[in-house]
Each structure stands twice: as structure tokens, then as C-alpha cells.
Amino acid sequence: MEALPKYRFFRYIWFGKETKIMPRTKQFDEKEVLNKAVELFWKKGFHATSMQDLVSHLGINRASLYDTFGGKEELFKKAFQEYRNSSSDTVKRLLTGESSVKVGFEKLFDFAIQETVNDESRKGCFVVNTTTELIPGDESIQSILCENLENGAEMFASVIQDGIDRGEIDGSKNAKDIGLMLFTFYNGFRVVSKIDANPENLQSMVATALSVLD
Amino acid sequence: MEALPKYRFFRYIWFGKETKIMPRTKQFDEKEVLNKAVELFWKKGFHATSMQDLVSHLGINRASLYDTFGGKEELFKKAFQEYRNSSSDTVKRLLTGESSVKVGFEKLFDFAIQETVNDESRKGCFVVNTTTELIPGDESIQSILCENLENGAEMFASVIQDGIDRGEIDGSKNAKDIGLMLFTFYNGFRVVSKIDANPENLQSMVATALSVLD
DNA sequence: TTTGTATCGGAATGATTGTTCCAAAATAAA
């Protein structure tokens, strides 16, 4: 039995135009709650995070959670997209706002090193974690990850190509290959830094990887 | 109330020496069953694999599973160690059995590419998957992963150092740095190949990464 | 105020989780 909100229909006729009664407003900031969900899924992954965990840490009611975000899977996807958007913005900002290609990549990896060093819970990268946890599996997530890989490698490659065009990088090099290689290295970096967060090791491996630009 | 096998004690005295009654033997090959467990955990991860999954796919009884391997966590650790042992043997064999350093690394990555292309279920690397799923978390797993990282990077580095000593690789290079960088790239490779298994992309990024040896 | 409805806390649901237990069947040695 479904309870249709029939009263609305009558009101529309009664007043002769669309009228809406706005009841109690949301008691929480949707964006803020979503960010807490990001934190939790990021740290524990999809399967190890229970709805009880979320209810306990998000600070909103169980029913409100379902009303606002749908079920667990829907909430995860929203949280994941939120992370991906803000994270790809950051990457673009760090990478393209610099004087030279190499400095841009150094800024990007320095940022990642800082994030690693400051993150005592060793969450790593939400995108990498999701890739290894949810593939094989959810196809809609897989297509997002596929797009993410293409965009990321493409962004890397275009920055390098710009460097080649400016004569900053040797013209014999292939921007696409190097871009994909560095993007892949970035993924490995996010895995390894979960195990060993020693900044000296991280810095020296980054320097070695970036030597392909010389 | 615990049922102690007291009869043994009496028999020992009766016959004057150690005597053992061997009952029904195991109906399954322990190693074979463990390999099936590896397959399942590898594909789905720890949390997404249920004991019911295991009972259904391992072909042995639920009680036998608990008797032989202990609980879920113990079984996972045994499966993980099994994978790690055989996998590190393979890496060592591919890497060190070659005429030159670069050919060794090429063999290693060619093997990984083949594994990727042939694996329609996109399992990736069990070690990488476990790193991203179970850190932060289980500390005993973390120490295994830490050891694995050290051994892997060390193996890479020593092969490179041998190349330097033989004059095959430029003496100005740092074997440890390059070893760690290539090991990290290898991890990233295992992540990215879950998303895009295109062998041409994989080959070109490997060639670019291995150019640090030139 | 009155009214309508969303939020809220928490109970309830049914499925699934990991694990234990038991009686019956099986089998290697005595």
C-alpha cells in the first residue's frame, strides 16, 4: 500500500496555482555529512564499512540517511564522486599552475607525500583503493574509473606535450607514453606509501621517476 | 567439558611402546583446496568473500574447513602466504635468470602483461589488493606486506647493482633508488591493468619506465 | 495558532555473517 500525497492535488485546484507547504528544514549540512562519509569509505573501503558505522559517525539519523542519500551503494557512489571531483581539481591545479613541467609534477608529488606523511591512518588514495576492491564487480564504478584513468593520463600527457612544444622537453619523447607511465607510477606510489610512509624513500623514488622527463 | 583421548595413554602402556591408530584419511588435497581459496580471496578480497562462498567453491565440508584451516582469518593468511611465496619465486626466477638486467625486467613485465591479458576476471595482484584493503587494519598482515616491500625493492636493487658492477649500467646511477622506483611502478601497473588491460598501452608504459635503466 | 509533513530516535525485519555442534557415515589399523 502506497501513501500518495493526494492533498497536494486538491491544494493546487483550491488556490488555482502551484503551492507548496515547506515543512521542517534539514537539520544538517548535506555536503558536510557527505564529506564524513567520504572519510569513512576512504579509510575502510566499501565492504568493511557498515551502515551502523555510518549512522554512528555521520551524526544524522538512520532514516534521514536513507531519505537523503539512498542506500549504502548510492551513498558510496556519491561519496566516491565527491572525492574524485575535488581530487582531480587539486591535481589539475598543482600540475598546470607552474612555470615548468617538471616543477608541476614535483608539486603534485610533494603534495601526495605531504598527504601521506600527515595521514596517520594510512588511507592511501580513495580511487586506488576502490579500483582494487571493486574490480571485478560493479560496472558503473568501473566505467567511472576507466574515465578517470583516461582523463588522468590525458592530463599528464597534455602537460608534457606543452613542455615539448615550448622546447622545454626533448622533442624525441612521446608525451602520451610518459604521461601514462607517470600516472601509473602515481598509482603505485599511493599503494606503496600505505606500507612505507618514509618521506626520504618517497622523495627519492619520485625523483627517479621524474628523471624520464630529462 | 573436553573429551581427552585417554585411550592412547593406556595403549602406550599396554604395548610398551608408542602406537598410533590411524583413522580415516583426508578425502581432499590440502594444497589443492588452499589454491582454490587463494583464487577466491584474490578475486573478491577478504571482506567480500564469505565462508559460504568458500564452502560452496572449495568442495569440502564446512566442518573440515574449520578443522583443517581454522577460521576465515587464518585461512586468508594461509592463502595469502601461499600466493606470496609462489609469486616471489616467480619474480626471482624471471628477474635473475637472464643475460642482462634490462632483459630480466622485460621478462618480468612481459609475464605480468600476459597474466593481465589472460585474466578475464581482472583479479590484479593479490598482494596489491590486500595492501589497499587491509591497511589500515590487521597488523600481522601489515608486517608481512612491509617485509614483502623490503624484499621486493631489495631484489630489484641487487639485480640493478649487479648490472652496475658488470659495467652494464652507468655507474652514476643509484641501484636502490631505481629499484624502489621500479617496484613502485610495478605496483601501479597492477592497479592500472585492472582498469585498462590493453597490452599496447601496458607495453609502452613499461618501456618508458625501464628507460631509467639506460 | 493550526496544519501538513519532514526529521528523528529507535524498534523491528529478514537475510546473511562467522562459528560451533552433532549424529551418521567412512576408513585405516589392530
Added chain:
DNA sequence: TTTATTTTGGAACAATCATTCCGATACAAA
């Protein structure tokens, strides 16, 4: 054959899972 003990299938268990539901409360608009 007898004996001892494991394997086996399946029932049973308590805990947790995601999700739904409900009565009470809160609040914006009328």
C-alpha cells in the same frame, strides 16, 4: 571384524548486515 577417530552434511547459534517502519517531535507556511 572390531576399534578409534575423522570426515561429512546439515542443523543451530548468536551477532551483524542493510533496510523498513513507526510514533513522537519539530518547524515552515497558512
